[in-house]
Amino acid sequence: MKENDIATLVTPQIVRDFDADGVVLLRQAFAADWIEKLLVGIEKNIATPTARGRIWDRDENDCVCFFDNQAWLNIAEYREFVEQSAASEIAARVLNTKRVNFFYDAVFVRTPGAQFRTPFHQDEPYWSVEGFDTCSIWMPLVEVEKKSALEFVRGSHRWQNRFRQTNFAALTGDQRDQWASSPDDEYEAFPDIEGERDRYEILSWEMAPGDCALFNGRIIHGGSGNLSKDRELKVFNTQWLGDDVRVCFRKEGMDPDHSQLMTKLGLKPGDRIGTEVYPQFHLASV
Numbered sequence: 001m002k003e004n005d006i007a008t009l010v011t012p013q014i015v016r017d018f019d020a021d022g023v024v025l026l027r028q029a030f031a032a033d034w035i036e037k038l039l040v041g042i043e044k045n046i047a048t049p050t051a052r053g054r055i056w057d058r059d060e061n062d063c064v065c066f067f068d069n070q071a072w073l074n075i076a077e078y079r080e081f082v083e084q085s086a087a088s089e090i091a092a093r094v095l096n097t098k099r100v101n102f103f104y105d106a107v108f109v110r111t112p113g114a115q116f117r118t119p120f121h122q123d124e125p126y127w128s129v130e131g132f133d134t135c136s137i138w139m140p141l142v143e144v145e146k147k148s149a150l151e152f153v154r155g156s157h158r159w160q161n162r163f164r165q166t167n168f169a170a171l172t173g174d175q176r177d178q179w180a181s182s183p184d185d186e187y188e189a190f191p192d193i194e195g196e197r198d199r200y201e202i203l204s205w206e207m208a209p210g211d212c213a214l215f216n217g218r219i220i221h222g223g224s225g226n227l228s229k230d231r232e233l234k235v236f237n238t239q240w241l242g243d244d245v246r247v248c249f250r251k252e253g254m255d256p257d258h259s260q261l262m263t264k265l266g267l268k269p270g271d272r273i274g275t276e277v278y279p280q281f282h283l284a285s286v
């Protein structure tokens with residue numbers, strides 16, 4: 001399928017919707033050759049996971065979900081996507097800025113029929129950076145039914161609450177998903193979105209390869225999984241950071257916790273992110 005012109009795709013209305021809702025859908029933002037390349041990358045990634053790669057197998061249908069992150073440093077196809085695709089321009093345009101830094105990539109591969117849903121959570125409170133201007137690009141590389149797509153609580157990126165995030169280790173059984181220390185009591189209990197779905201405006205879409213959902217790192221989101229028996233789900237997600245984002249180490253240190261790596265790279269709390277591990281992309285035309 002043909003890739004759309006990014007300036008035409010990311011209209012002023014899309015920028016406003018992203019700001020107000022915390023999520024927007026772009027149809028056919030990436031051409032088929034990018035999808036094919038990333039699918040090749042995913043096969044390599046599954047065969048040679050990073051030390052952070054893991055397989056979650058607590059699924060009621062005995063299916064699994066492969067997860068890895070920051071694999072772009074090893075997988076040429078991922079690197080090519082990060083450095084040469086329209087992703088950085090999409091992120092910059094929707095964040096209404098001229099430069100963005102790449103933060104990291106994450107892949108989620110569920111086998112056909114997998115039920116395991118990612119619980120509702122926010123991303124930015126897990127990160128080793130803090131700031132409002134973030135954009136994740138969630139791209140399914142296969143067709144995904146609406147019931148299996150990622151879901152977003154519209155506008156929740158602007159809520160001022162500081163929620164205690166999900167302890168993923170309790171769900172996945174993997175100690176790397178465990179908090180390094182319990183989050184402070186000052187955090188509020190996370191709202192029961194799943195149990196009280198009617199109280200929230202939840203957005204999701206049936207999606208095809210080439211489509212992507214752009215979302216703010218503070219929006220409450222969850223889902224995927226709930227797959228039909230004959231449907232797998234392969235997702236490549238990249239996270240991009242804008243102008244107000246600064247390094248911030250949190251003592252709960254949940255994965256993907258980059259604090260040790262950032263310290264090794266000489267990045268300190270309060271710094272704007274950078275280095276070859278978090279490269280900056282400048283967009284003269286934006």
Ligand SMILES: O=C(O)CCC(=O)C(=O)O
Binds near residue numbers: 108223
């Ligand atoms: O696709 C998924 O299961 C989870 C995606 C997600 O929550 C994320 O990338 O932040």
